Amino acid sequence: MITQLPDDFRFSGPSMELCTLTVRVADLADRFRFTLVHWGDQLGPATAMLVKLESGRDAALTEFRYAIERHGMKGPVVEVEAQDVAAVGVAALVDDVLGALRLSREDTDWIAPAENKARALDLLHWWAQTSWDDMHPRSEQRE
Structure with missing residues (x-):
């Protein structure tokens, strides 16, 4: 069963865009009786909607009004953990998201390319190195 994550949820590592949907995030929230998180920035x-999928993986569905009004987007961007993309690949993760949301491939506007699995591995490697190096400077960096 799909469940809602708390409003202050954060991914444990880097995230990646998985797909964009043609179904508005408010419609999905109504479908599952979830609440939406609202905020504004310089773009409006x-x-x-932050969810835990039936598989236990996390997803963030984010919709920007300027992207809908000015760039022709039809619905939210779905972001997932890069580690999940690296573990199972784009196609399996898209199926996971769509299945949990009771949607089909026809409800997507864009799907990340399959080679994003390799990009996810590179991103995780970079993130691990950066995080480690930031917290553990080399002796020559400490002086």
Whole structure:
């Protein structure tokens, strides 16, 4: 069963865009009786829904009003953990998201390329190195 994550949820590592949907995030929230997170920035209002999929993986569905009004987006961007993309690949993760949301491939506007699995591995490697190096400077950096 799909469940809602708390409003202050954060991914444990880097995230990646998985796909964009043609179904508005408010419609999905109504379908599952979830609440939406609202905020604004210099580009205007944004709305998100944070969910734990039936598989236990996390996803953020974020919709930006300027992207809908000015760039022709039809619905939210779905972001997932890069480690999940690296573990199972784009196609399996898209199926996971769509299945949990009771949607089909026809409800997507864009899907990340399959080679994003390799990009996810590179991103995780970079992130691990950066995080480690930031917290553990080399002796020559400490002086």
